[in-house]
Amino acid sequence: MLGDLIISARELKKVYGSGILGRRKVVALDGVSFDVFEGEVFGVLGPNGAGKTTLFKILLGLAKLTSGKATIKGIDISSRDARKSMGFVAEESYYYGHLKLKEHMKMMADLVEFGGTEKDMDDLLELVGLLPWKDAKISTLSRGMQQRFGIAQALLGDPDILILDEPATGLDPIGRREIRDLMVSLKERGKTILYSSHQLSEVEMICDRVMILDKGRPLKISSLDLLIGGLGGFEIVASGVRTQDGDELSGLCSSVLRKGERVVLRLDDESLLFPCIDILKGMGARIVSISPVRESLEDVFIRLVRGDEEG
Amino acid sequence: MSSKSHIVVIAIISSILISAVLEDEILWGRERAGIRDEVERTPMGVLLSMMGGLKELVADILWIKVDDYFHHHIDPSGKGATLLGEKDIMPIIRLQTWLDPHYVKAYVIGGWHLAFNLNRVPEGIRFLEEGKRFNPNEPLIWMELSRIYFFKLKDYAKARYCAVRAMRLSRDKDELASSLWLISRSYGKMGKEKEASFYEKALERVAGKGYVERSLREALEEAEREHEHEHGEHSR
Amino acid sequence: MRRVKAIAICTALEAFRRRTIYVVLFFALALILFLGNASFFGLGVQEKFLKDFGLSLLSLFGLLLALYLSPGSIQTDIERKTIYNVLSKPVRKEDLIFGKFIGISIVILASFAIMLSILVSFILIRGGSVGLGFLTASALIYLEILILVSISIFLSSSIPTVIGASIVLAIYVLGHMKGGYMKELKGDVASNLARIALSFIPSLYGFDMKSIAVHGGVIPTLYLLQILGYWIIWVVIPLWLGSILLGRKDL
Numbered sequence: 001m002l003g004d005l006i007i008s009a010r011e012l013k014k015v016y017g018s019g020i021l022g023r024r025k026v027v028a029l030d031g032v033s034f035d036v037f038e039g040e041v042f043g044v045l046g047p048n049g050a051g052k053t054t055l056f057k058i059l060l061g062l063a064k065l066t067s068g069k070a071t072i073k074g075i076d077i078s079s080r081d082a083r084k085s086m087g088f089v090a091e092e093s094y095y096y097g098h099l100k101l102k103e104h105m106k107m108m109a110d111l112v113e114f115g116g117t118e119k120d121m122d123d124l125l126e127l128v129g130l131l132p133w134k135d136a137k138i139s140t141l142s143r144g145m146q147q148r149f150g151i152a153q154a155l156l157g158d159p160d161i162l163i164l165d166e167p168a169t170g171l172d173p174i175g176r177r178e179i180r181d182l183m184v185s186l187k188e189r190g191k192t193i194l195y196s197s198h199q200l201s202e203v204e205m206i207c208d209r210v211m212i213l214d215k216g217r218p219l220k221i222s223s224l225d226l227l228i229g230g231l232g233g234f235e236i237v238a239s240g241v242r243t244q245d246g247d248e249l250s251g252l253c254s255s256v257l258r259k260g261e262r263v264v265l266r267l268d269d270e271s272l273l274f275p276c277i278d279i280l281k282g283m284g285a286r287i288v289s290i291s292p293v294r295e296s297l298e299d300v301f302i303r304l305v306r307g308d309e310e311g
Numbered sequence: 312m313s314s315k316s317h318i319v320v321i322a323i324i325s326s327i328l329i330s331a332v333l334e335d336e337i338l339w340g341r342e343r344a345g346i347r348d349e350v351e352r353t354p355m356g357v358l359l360s361m362m363g364g365l366k367e368l369v370a371d372i373l374w375i376k377v378d379d380y381f382h383h384h385i386d387p388s389g390k391g392a393t394l395l396g397e398k399d400i401m402p403i404i405r406l407q408t409w410l411d412p413h414y415v416k417a418y419v420i421g422g423w424h425l426a427f428n429l430n431r432v433p434e435g436i437r438f439l440e441e442g443k444r445f446n447p448n449e450p451l452i453w454m455e456l457s458r459i460y461f462f463k464l465k466d467y468a469k470a471r472y473c474a475v476r477a478m479r480l481s482r483d484k485d486e487l488a489s490s491l492w493l494i495s496r497s498y499g500k501m502g503k504e505k506e507a508s509f510y511e512k513a514l515e516r517v518a519g520k521g522y523v524e525r526s527l528r529e530a531l532e533e534a535e536r537e538h539e540h541e542h543g544e545h546s547r
Numbered sequence: 548m549r550r551v552k553a554i555a556i557c558t559a560l561e562a563f564r565r566r567t568i569y570v571v572l573f574f575a576l577a578l579i580l581f582l583g584n585a586s587f588f589g590l591g592v593q594e595k596f597l598k599d600f601g602l603s604l605l606s607l608f609g610l611l612l613a614l615y616l617s618p619g620s621i622q623t624d625i626e627r628k629t630i631y632n633v634l635s636k637p638v639r640k641e642d643l644i645f646g647k648f649i650g651i652s653i654v655i656l657a658s659f660a661i662m663l664s665i666l667v668s669f670i671l672i673r674g675g676s677v678g679l680g681f682l683t684a685s686a687l688i689y690l691e692i693l694i695l696v697s698i699s700i701f702l703s704s705s706i707p708t709v710i711g712a713s714i715v716l717a718i719y720v721l722g723h724m725k726g727g728y729m730k731e732l733k734g735d736v737a738s739n740l741a742r743i744a745l746s747f748i749p750s751l752y753g754f755d756m757k758s759i760a761v762h763g764g765v766i767p768t769l770y771l772l773q774i775l776g777y778w779i780i781w782v783v784i785p786l787w788l789g790s791i792l793l794g795r796k797d798l
Contacts, residue, residue, distance in 0.1 A: 337777060
């Protein structure tokens with residue numbers, strides 16, 4: 001069940017000028033509209049150059065809208081107050097390397113006029129597993145640790161919304177797992193998270209709803225269940241199917257694949273399941289397994305983006 | 312144009328106007344304080360500007376040359392200055408005062424050298440007048456002018472005038488005594504014995520009897536000591 | 548104010564922890580120690596030489612510090628995306644710009660304090676004296692350097708570091724040369740055009756009071772007030788314009 005509306009965006013458009021005197025126009029966002037509700041994890045997906053980072057920058061006031069309107073908890077994004085409810089972790093960003101972790105936390109705390117104590121800041125560092133390194137210089141930390149620090153500093157002031165722009169980029173599998181676990185725990189705390197990533201398997205695990213962008217336009221906004229919940233047909237594995245019977249089966253199946261003694265049949269149309277079973281029985285073949293096929297998020301993503309390109 | 316843009320434009324224009332007014336004040340304030348900025352127009356000045364404004368420093372270094380010249384090439388016996396075949400030191404002194412117009416010593420030495428050693432008295436006076444322009448409250452320059460008028464031009468009225476100005480600006484007993492001596496002698500030469508006597512008595516009260524003879528003897532002894540010290544160092 | 552203070556402290560700490568600044572200071576102090584001990588001159592002139600040299604050194608090394616710390620102050624943050632972490636918070640662009648300025652000012656002030664205290668100690672040890680004029684001249688050099696810092700930060704908000712540093716260096720030279728040219732300008736059209744062009748270069752020569760200070764003179768109070776007013780304009784306006792430019796920029 002969705003919470004209250006927390007982010008509202010209508011017809012967001014961003015055009016960059018490039019070249020001499022900015023004559024060449026590049027449309028980064030072209031009429032993006034979406035809503036985000038309290039407590040959900042909202043994935044923003046898209047190929048490179050789709051406009052994900054531009055969208056985040058606009059919400060955070062780091063770039064200016066060409067046209068459109070967006071609000072954060074009812075406050076227009078052009079107001080500095082809108083940023084009080086948000087924490088941000090940029091993709092592959094660096095921090096002030098000569099500062100110690102605790103000094104950098106203190107600085108970030110002052111920027112949000114954090115009312116907590118040093119212990120509260122230590123608690124945040126502990127949440128991301130960095131408390132033992134609080135006296136270490138940022139430059140001595142690994143990339144993964146710096147990303148975790150990024151999340152800690154984003155949580156200062158207890159913002160309602162977290163925007164994470166590809167937080168797992170450049171991390172090894174352990175680092176990515178740590179970030180994912182953090183996000184799950186933040187979600188359980190009731191945070192609203194806007195999350196972009198190229199790791200679609202992770203998006204599948206964490207996000208409630210996703211928006212797929214391509215060339216600055218939203219291709220799809222949907223809950224994950226609806227997006228990838230539908231059946232994509234069946235896969236039947238059978239043995240004892242003679243070669244000459246293959247022709248009869250290929251009329252029903254979208255693919256017939258021979259693997260040694262066994263045959264793997266792919267049925268896209270669910271209604272053809274039982275007729276296919278009857279045919280196999282009539283051949284005297286033995287059915288080894290029948291399993292439903294679901295589209296993965298990656299499949300949906302590629303289908304939508306490729307369809308958009310061809311369209 | 313938005314209201315914020317209006318504010319920006321008004322603020323910039325106001326700043327430029329106020330800045331221009333202040334700039335004029337600064338420019339003429341420096342002129343009044345006797346600071347010479349023309350050096351920076353020259354290629355050397357540009358180079359010196361790039362190195363943190365070293366013109367005063369270069370003036371100091373030039374003083375080594377000048378100081379050395381007057382210590383090693385002037386006869387210390389007091390019979391008169393003799394130039395032992397050296398090139399004229401005036402171009403260096405001139406450069407020094409151009410770089411740092413507050414180098415009073417250079418003006419005084421230069422004026423004295425021009426008038427007494429090179430016998431170029433009008434030039435000497437002009438040089439000291441320039442020094443006076445940049446250092447109007449400097450008694451040593453007034454004193455040197457007085458000496459030139461007294462000894463070289465025999466213009467005792469002007470000598471007295473300059474010595475009185477030096478007296479009013481003097482900072483210590485020696486400067487005061489020197490100026491009183493010149494005033495007293497100038498009055499004497501003008502035939503005004505009463506005034507001459509008055510200033511002679513003032514001189515005695517300030518510096519005691521026999522001041523001039525004593526000062527001359529002390530100056531000679533100091534010169535001989537320095538001469539021995541330097542020659543002793545060189546032989547080592 | 549809390550935000551400005553936080554950015555200022557961060558900027559100062561970052562600068563203090565870089566080794567380069569200590570290399571610059573080391574060379575400055577080495578020069579002071581070497582020349583302070585050298586006996587080129589007789590007594591009276593030695594003191595003047597130390598003062599002349601010391602003030603020139605303050606100016607030169609102040610310039611070096613300004614060129615090192617300021618031109619990349621905003622650009623580097625943009626390139627490394629560090630600025631995103633700052634400006635994504637409810638921080639105004641002015642907070643960032645003024646915070647950077649104050650931070651760099653603190654670093655230069657500390658460096659000046661070290662250099663000046665060594666220099667003054669040498670002068671006093673040599674039997675010389677340090678008057679108010681000398682200290683005021685030192686303070687004016689510091690203020691002059693801060694104008695360069697302010698202009699650097701303004702440029703840093705929109706142009707690459709190397710170009711910004713080159714422009715600041717050119718302004719330093721032109722700002723000192725300006726005085727000699729201004730007096731030659733008359734009322735004709737060419738002179739007025741030159742006057743307009745020169746008005747965009749700060750009159751840095753106005754902060755150079757070495758020739759009065761080393762001769763034991765006193766800088767007139769009215770002049771000090773005028774130069775202070777001039778300084779305020781040339782610090783505040785570039786910083787303010789820098790924050791406006793940064794605000795218009797898409798990061």
